[in-house]
Amino acid sequence: MTTADELRLHVAELLAAHPPADTPRDDFLRARFDAGLAWVHYPEGLGGLGVPRSLQALVDSALEAAGAPDNDPRRIGIGLGMAAPTILAYGTEEQKRRFLRPLWVGEEVWCQLFSEPGAGSDLAALGTRAVLDEAAGEWVVDGQKVWTSSAHTARWAILIARTDPDLPKHQGITYFLCDMHAPGVEVRPLRQITGEAEFNEVFLTGVRIPDGHRLGAVGQGWAVARTTLMNERVSIGGMRIPREGGMIAPVAATWRERPDLRTHDLHHRLLELWVEAEVARLTGERLRQQLVAGQPGPEGSGMKLTFARLNQEISALEVELLGEEGLLYEDWTMRRPEIVDFTGRDAGYRYLRAKGNSIEGGTSEILLNIVAERVLGLPAEPRDDKDLAWKDLAR
Amino acid sequence: MTSPRAPFDLLYSETEEELRSAVRSLLADRCDPASILARVETDHPHDPRTWQTLAAGIGAAGLLVPEKLGGQGASHREAAVVLEELGRAVAPVPYLTAGVLAAEILLGCDPSSDAVSALLRQVASGERLCVPAVPLTLAPGAPLPTGVRATGAGTLTGSVTSVADAAAADVLLVLADTGLYAVPATEVTLTPLVPLDLTRPLAGVTLDGAAGTRLADAATARAAVAGALLSGAGLLASEQLGLAQWCLTETVAHVRGRHQFNRPIGSFQALKHRLARLWLDVASARAAARAAADALATGAPDTPLTVAVAQAYCSGVAVRAAEECVQLHGGIGMTWEHPAHLYLKRAKADSLALGTAGHHRGLVAEFAELPAPGPHPRTPAAGPTP
Ligand SMILES: Cc1cc2nc3c(=O)[nH]c(=O)nc-3n(C[C@H](O)[C@H](O)[C@H](O)COP(=O)(O)OP(=O)(O)OC[C@H]3O[C@@H](n4cnc5c(N)ncnc54)[C@H](O)[C@@H]3O)c2cc1C
Numbered sequence: 001m002t003t004a005d006e007l008r009l010h011v012a013e014l015l016a017a018h019p020p021a022d023t024p025r026d027d028f029l030r031a032r033f034d035a036g037l038a039w040v041h042y043p044e045g046l047g048g049l050g051v052p053r054s055l056q057a058l059v060d061s062a063l064e065a066a067g068a069p070d071n072d073p074r075r076i077g078i079g080l081g082m083a084a085p086t087i088l089a090y091g092t093e094e095q096k097r098r099f100l101r102p103l104w105v106g107e108e109v110w111c112q113l114f115s116e117p118g119a120g121s122d123l124a125a126l127g128t129r130a131v132l133d134e135a136a137g138e139w140v141v142d143g144q145k146v147w148t149s150s151a152h153t154a155r156w157a158i159l160i161a162r163t164d165p166d167l168p169k170h171q172g173i174t175y176f177l178c179d180m181h182a183p184g185v186e187v188r189p190l191r192q193i194t195g196e197a198e199f200n201e202v203f204l205t206g207v208r209i210p211d212g213h214r215l216g217a218v219g220q221g222w223a224v225a226r227t228t229l230m231n232e233r234v235s236i237g238g239m240r241i242p243r244e245g246g247m248i249a250p251v252a253a254t255w256r257e258r259p260d261l262r263t264h265d266l267h268h269r270l271l272e273l274w275v276e277a278e279v280a281r282l283t284g285e286r287l288r289q290q291l292v293a294g295q296p297g298p299e300g301s302g303m304k305l306t307f308a309r310l311n312q313e314i315s316a317l318e319v320e321l322l323g324e325e326g327l328l329y330e331d332w333t334m335r336r337p338e339i340v341d342f343t344g345r346d347a348g349y350r351y352l353r354a355k356g357n358s359i360e361g362g363t364s365e366i367l368l369n370i371v372a373e374r375v376l377g378l379p380a381e382p383r384d385d386k387d388l389a390w391k392d393l394a395r
Numbered sequence: 396m397t398s399p400r401a402p403f404d405l406l407y408s409e410t411e412e413e414l415r416s417a418v419r420s421l422l423a424d425r426c427d428p429a430s431i432l433a434r435v436e437t438d439h440p441h442d443p444r445t446w447q448t449l450a451a452g453i454g455a456a457g458l459l460v461p462e463k464l465g466g467q468g469a470s471h472r473e474a475a476v477v478l479e480e481l482g483r484a485v486a487p488v489p490y491l492t493a494g495v496l497a498a499e500i501l502l503g504c505d506p507s508s509d510a511v512s513a514l515l516r517q518v519a520s521g522e523r524l525c526v527p528a529v530p531l532t533l534a535p536g537a538p539l540p541t542g543v544r545a546t547g548a549g550t551l552t553g554s555v556t557s558v559a560d561a562a563a564a565d566v567l568l569v570l571a572d573t574g575l576y577a578v579p580a581t582e583v584t585l586t587p588l589v590p591l592d593l594t595r596p597l598a599g600v601t602l603d604g605a606a607g608t609r610l611a612d613a614a615t616a617r618a619a620v621a622g623a624l625l626s627g628a629g630l631l632a633s634e635q636l637g638l639a640q641w642c643l644t645e646t647v648a649h650v651r652g653r654h655q656f657n658r659p660i661g662s663f664q665a666l667k668h669r670l671a672r673l674w675l676d677v678a679s680a681r682a683a684a685r686a687a688a689d690a691l692a693t694g695a696p697d698t699p700l701t702v703a704v705a706q707a708y709c710s711g712v713a714v715r716a717a718e719e720c721v722q723l724h725g726g727i728g729m730t731w732e733h734p735a736h737l738y739l740k741r742a743k744a745d746s747l748a749l750g751t752a753g754h755h756r757g758l759v760a761e762f763a764e765l766p767a768p769g770p771h772p773r774t775p776a777a778g779p780t781p
Contacts, residue, residue, distance in 0.1 A: 244763075267767050271757075297678075379662035380662065
């Protein structure tokens with residue numbers, strides 16, 4: 001089962017057996033998963049067919065044309081982009097079978113319990129403790145996580161915790177799958193710069209996690225977490241966007257519709273950003289073509305940096321372009337949204353929310369370090385935290 | 396707004412990579428920085444021996460020319476790869492002017508005419524070196540120069556400024572009021588100028604009753620030149636990319652090896668972040684330059700926009716890369732011996748060649764339908780004051 005034609009046939013069979021018009025949404029998505037058409041590059045039995053990832057586009061467009069429901073990837077982004085590839089890489093057979101299907105269908109939303117008040121960029125410094133209760137075969141977790149997007153809608157979390165404080169910080173970490181409905185998990189909204197609460201504080205008090213929900217070996221959590229983080233950054237560059245897609249779209253539209261707002265200064269800056277947005281689109285497209293051709297390039301780590309900067313500059317220009325209207329904000333009501341919706345909101349929201357683009361998922365400073373060291377091969381800065389036991393680190 | 400085409404290919408094919416390595420090894424042998432430096436201050440900055448091998452041996456002169464007209468029948472995608480390598484080496488060879496601009500102008504004339512096809516064959520085989528007598532700064536979309544007129548006797552009179560590579564040419568393509576003429580170099584007077592970019596020499600060209608062969612009428616000639624300028628600008632982006640890539644690679648190598656304060660200077664975050672940003676810019680320039688080359692090769696309807704985007708972006712990246720190269724090399728970067736200055740001079744001159752970034756942004760405004768502001772509606776019209 002490799003050729004495009006066979007895949008098309010397979011899609012047609014799915015559609016014939018489960019006509020989208022008469023099939024409830026989740027039922028259709030489950031059938032699609034079971035047919036191996038969820039993420040075709042995943043193994044058979046786990047929502048895929050083990051065929052090249054490039055064939056996914058064919059499946060997606062055929063299903064879209066037939067009016068089939070999609071799994072709303074934006075709502076389940078953390079599960080799809082981060083939890084799933086990590087479970088696929090490190091999970092036991094049982095874990096893969098238990099978690100991947102409801103994750104992909106979207107019945108179970110995931111969140112990421114990584115950052116802590118004392119550990120952000122220096123994530124490996126985290127202090128949330130997990131202690132094994134050997135008699136019960138369960139881990140007991142205590143600590144506090146922060147900036148947790150979607151914790152309020154999530155059913156499961158990927159969690160890293162310290163299991164050995166006597167080892168250097170990278171070595172004493174273990175990776176878990178945490179039930180967000182377990183006793184001792186408390187989620188408190190954190191209101192943010194936009195007025196709403198997209199992220200949360202999460203308090204973990206005596207939370208019990210069965211050893212069967214550990215991902216990877218005890219003490220190997222950092223290696224597992226790196227898989228998650230790598231996927232987090234790459235998932236941004238792989239998107240295909242049309243010319244004038246993304247943040248530049250509303251600004252260009254306003255420019256065309258409102259000649260009264262135009263000035264020479266704004267024109268100059270708009271053209272610069274339009275060109276940069278088009279070049280970023282082409283760079284993303286080139287990256288995608290490299291991936292399809294099986295020659296993944298290092299451009300992936302750069303796309304997040306580029307989009308963060310462009311989103312911020314373009315949305316800043318948009319507020320200015322709007323003149324008096326730029327002084328207004330649509331709504332400061334504290335809400336708890338399920339997704340980040342840039343396009344459905346006004347310019348002020350875009351301006352404020354885009355500030356997070358250079359912080360979430362690794363700050364731009366940290367990503368520049370990564371590009372400099374891993375892509376350009378520049379030397380790391382001298383550091384003295386690598387061999388010290390975690391418990392002896394300055395805090 | 397013109398919609399982007401699909402599918403388009405931003406990668407390099409195997410043939411293109413083979414061509415690249417042929418050009419690269421030729422340049423490594425013959426065009427190292429020391430020999431370029433030795434050459435640029437003499438009266439003959441061009442390297443005719445390297446040009447001959449590149450043009451005839453590798454067949455670069457005829458890449459854009461169809462096989463039935465004596466060329467390689469390749470496309471702008473391959474020509475772009477040659478330019479990347481020439482940019483990487485700041486090679487003093489007239490490929491952009493002869494292999495791209497002149498070839499495109501001739502292809503824009505009627506190749507079934509004997510005069511055109513004969514010249515094209517000679518150009519494609521590297522037998523004769525032909526460059527267009529237009530200012531290097533002439534941009535696609537800008538008004539064409541009108542400095543040369545044909546007199547009654549069928550001879551040409553007038554002058555053109557800042558013509559690149561004229562000193563190396565056997566034949567000049569001259570745009571006159573009545574059409575396009577092939578004029579032997581012996582018919583014109585060249586005034587060599589002192590160029591900012593020592594590797595692409597400039598001259599003033601004066602025609603004083605020069606005899607030439609008419610290749611096309613006025614309308615065809617103007618269209619052919621306009622088309623060649625579009626190709627030239629699109630492919631210049633690849634030269635700029637190659638240049639920027641060299642500057643980045645050299646600078647990274649330098650900061651890794653150079654120690655100050657008991658550590659490699661490349662371990663200081665201030666420098667790491669600058670170089671990481673430059674790497675991002677170069678990776679983006681590669682996508683933009685490849686898009687332009689592919690659009691030209693496939694004749695995509697949005698080619699003018701894609702070329703304008705590439706020029707608006709890549710000029711700046713090349714200049715920034717060369718400037719960072721000089722700065723991060725410290726004192727060495729300011730010396731004549733180190734080749735960094737050759738790259739800075741080429742990058743800066745390239746940013747004026749075939750239209751500045753600002754000119755190309757103006758074209759983007761036109762093609763993407765993002766018009767400049769009109770007269771301000773709230774400002775009352777200025778009337779005569781009593
Ligand atoms: C909208 C949003 C959603 C988020 N969602 C989640 C989530 O779902 N789950 C989760 O676990 N986390 C989440 N985060 C957290 C995010 O990953 C962290 O905020 C981020 O990694 C930075 O950590 P910090 O906030 O502790 O800042 P710090 O690490 O304290 O950094 C502060 C500043 O110092 C700079 N800095 C730090 N170290 C260095 C260095 N070595 N070199 C140069 N500069 C440095 C940083 O770049 C930054 O500018 C989210 C954040 C945001 C803004």
